[in-house]
Amino acid sequence: MRAALRRSQQQTGLHRAPRPTSSAASAAPTRRLSAFFPPYPSRRTRPAPSKRELAAPERSAPAPHTDARWRTPPRRAPHWLGGGARRSQQPLRGAPAPGRERLFPAGAGEAPRGTGGIAAMVLCDVCGRALPHPRRPSLCRRQPRCPLCAASLGCDELRRHMETAHPEPGPPGSRRPGAPAECPFCGEAAGRELEEHVRARHGHLLGAPGTDTGNGEQLYECPMCSLTCTNIQILEEHVDLHLEEHNFSEGGNIRDLELAQQLQTEEDERQRLEEEKREREEFKKLQRQYGLDNSGGFKQQFLKNMEREVDRGRMQPFEYHKRKAEMMESLASGIDDGKTKTSGVIEALCKYYQNENKDVRHVWLSAGVDHFHSSLGDRGWGCGYRNFQMLLSSLLQNSFYNDCLRDTTLIPSIPKIQSMIEDAWKEGFDPHGASHFNNRLHGSKAWIGACEIYSLLTSLRIKCQIIDFHKPTGPMGTHPRLFEWILRYYSTDNEGGAKVVCTSKPPIYLQHQGHSRTVVGIEEKKNKSLCLLLFDPGCSSQQMQKLLRQNCDGTGLRLLRKFVGSLKEKQYQIVAVDGVLSLEEKAARCRASQVLTSEKIP
Structure with a gap:
């Protein structure tokens, strides 16, 4: 009966567990696993270490809970490195990192027993070759040598030799751009x-015979x-x-x-x-x-602005055609139509100062000056021309300048003034300024300044000078020296200390960045402060008409008065008329204007 049961267990793969002691007789049967996996060697069946293992001092004994046959064999250097099991501190090209081995399927006869068909192969730290089984004694037969220059060295010396004499090339782009390539043999x-x-x-290295493989190759x-x-x-x-x-x-x-x-x-x-x-x-x-873009001049702007006024309903069509005809007639004759002129302001100011304004100690006024303001044709760029009209209106009322202005008995229009400046350039005045405008003003919206006014007046034989107040002379960017100079200009005609002095002095052309005005007088307050009286082309005729009223209370003077703290531009230039020139003096000034100069204060 027992024999039949034992045969049945052998056929089904079941057997009773061995009895380690007599008290384990009733242990339950277990399924046999040897049919699926190789038997795991027990501690009792571990083979005894060989003499070579016992003689190797650098190898340590396996842990008590592991089997030596399942442990990865220690890495050894190849036979040409001396056979020692030393590890490289820094892997060379093609070598794995220290402490890491590559596993390859074992070939026939290479897998050690009990490893399940997998051989643990060790790679060389220098050349990267997979070494055979580390226990083979043939690995330590020959002395190591350099694979590049065949130098015979020890293991440590060979590693340093490879790192210093044959360093690996850096990554692409590590060499400095433009640096010459180095020889891989001598550097x-x-x-x-x-x-x-x-x-x-190094041709001998390229064609040198190699080593013999043992089979004739x-x-x-x-x-x-x-x-x-x-x-x-x-x-x-x-x-x-x-x-x-x-x-x-x-x-x-x-x-x-x-x-x-x-x-x-x-x-x-x-x-x-x-x-x-x-x-x-x-x-x-x-x-x-500055009106130099060839977009038209006075005529084109006048017509365009009138058309805009008609479109907005501010001007009737019949008025448009009427004013257009008057404008064309004025352009043809070269005479200003007088639509923007206000006369009698200086006389009204003289009467006002004599009767009112007790806080004024002295006041000096220019000779009769007519006010001209901008029109539809020159709004935004014609202030210089309008100020010249104001200055010329005063000169025409002074008989001292009749000989110089016998060809100019009426106030010219703006296009006519442009032509007069061009004529002055043709005579040779201020060639540098003429080149700035390409020697052409007529038909443009070009701005003019003190230099153009000087050239025009000098060409008419009117003696004048340019005074340049090129920087502030007072606190907070003010120009007290400008006020003092204008006071000296007018006060030379002060006789007997009269409160109101109507001088024979022409007005002064005052220019600063972006705008110009005309000085027609100056006030001296009882506290010795100074105040200029200016005609501004930006003031309309309606505003100037307020100064002509009999009951003027002085509020209209706010348009004219400018105190020291009101003029804070960085630079001011004035053109002051001071007599008549002879023909020789005119020619001399024309030659001097090749490089136009001015008197600078301070």
Whole structure:
């Protein structure tokens, strides 16, 4: 019965567990696993260590809970490194990191027993080769030598020799751009002649016979990457590829430098074009601001503004045609139509100061001056022309200047004044200023300033001078020296200390950045403070008419009065008339105006 049961258990793969002691007789049967996995060796069946294992001092005994046959064999150096089991502190090219082994399927007869068909292979720290079983005694037979220069060295010396004499090349782009390529054998900078240098000085390394494999074949090792070949021609082609890589890397660096230079040149050209475009736009903006953009002159602006007034319902069509006809007649004759003129203001001021304003100690007034304001044709740019009309109106009322102005008996229109300035340029006055306007003013909206007024007056034989107050002379950007100069200009005619003095002095042309006005008098308060009286072309005729009323209470003078704290521009220029020129003096001033100068204060 027992024999039949034992045969049945053997057929089904079941058996009773062995009885370690007599008290385990009733243990339950277990399923046998030997049919699926190899038997795990127990601690009792572990083989005894061999004499070689006992003699190796650097190997430590396995842990008591593991089997030596399942432990990864210790890494040993190849036979040509001396057979020691030393580990590299820094892996070379192709070698794994220290402490890491690669596992490969074991070949026939290579897997140690009990490893389940997997062989633990050790890679060389220097060349990266997979070594056979570490216990083979043939690994320690020969002395190690350098695979690149065949130098016989010890293990440690060989590692240092490989790191210093044959360092690995850096990553792409690590070499400085433009630096010549270095020889892989001697490190000499060879540049583009690297291939010729290697063949000339190290040709023996390229064609040197290799080692014998034992079966009659010669092995040739590449001096650059340690690749082993059995054919010398294949090795030469392989080395040529290395040399071509060096040349390509050098050529690539040169091409990169050329590309960078080309990109930088293109960027500079783009910035230059953008700067030129910006300058052209700024110049066009300045041309539009100063009326030099060829957008038409007085006539075109007058018609355009009248059409706009008709469109807005502020002007009737019949009035449009009437004013257009008057404007065309004025342009044809060259005489101002007088639509913007206000006369008698100086006389009204003289009466007012004599009867009112007790806080004024002295007041000096210019000779009779008519006020002219801007019209539809010159609004925004005609202040200089209007101020010249004011100055000329005073000169025409003074018989002292009749000889100079016998050809100009009436106030000219703005287009006529432009033509008169062009005639002065043609005579040779201020050629530098003429070039600024391209010698043309008529038909434009060009602004004029003190230099153009000086050239025009001098061409008419009127003696004048330009005074330049080029910087502030008082606190908070004020110009007290300007007020003092104007006071001296008028006070020379003060006789007997009269309160109101109507002098024979012409008005003064006052220019600053962006605008100009006409000085017609100056007040001296009882506290010795000074106040200028100015005619502004921006004031309309309706505002100026308030000064002509009999019951003027002085509020209208606010349009004329400017105290020291009211004039805070950085620079002021004035044109003051001071007599008549002879023909010789006119010619001398014309020659002197080749480089126009002014008197600077301070």
